[in-house]
Amino acid sequence: MHTTMNLLSRLPVREHARIASAPHALRFAARIAILAAIPYLAAGCIPALIVGGAAIAAGAAVYANGDLTSTARVSLDEGWNATLGAVRDLELRTSEQKKDGVQGTLVAKGANDTPYKICLENKGPDRTEFSIRVGVIGDKEKSEIVLAKIRSRLPHGWDK
Secondary structure, X not given: OXXXXXXXXXXXXXXXXXXXXXXXXXXXXXXXXXXXXXXHHHOOOOOOOEEOOEEOOOOOOEEEOOEEEEEEOOOHHHHHHHHHHHHHHOOOEEEEEEEOOOEEEEEEEOHHHOEEEEEEEEOOOOOXXXXXXXXXXXXXXXXXXXXXXXXXXXXXXXXX
């Protein structure tokens, strides 16, 4: 600390302000980054998480930030069809369906108008990532029920 003060005392006054404001600039940049990430987090379609420097193994279901995420060895079309069937089996009311060759999103309502959002993303040949959110902040148990129903409808199983 003493050395820093000696260095600062040798600089012109305008340099004091620039150096002192650097932490403020970093905090401002961090706030902007957080604000920019909010729409992506609120959308409920969060990509596979990186834990401890390694990607989550395919087939493992990970619950984080209200989303249950898992990857299957199926095409996007197979995953989409299994998702549609699971939603019918669970007697959910579909309010929105969007799908292209890269991703799909299905929004439905359950009992008491509980929102369900299921996102699928093509991760390569015969590899699809599923992200499930039940409710506004997430419900792990209900998300696991939806995932189990989707798994049961897949033509050739899930990664083990």
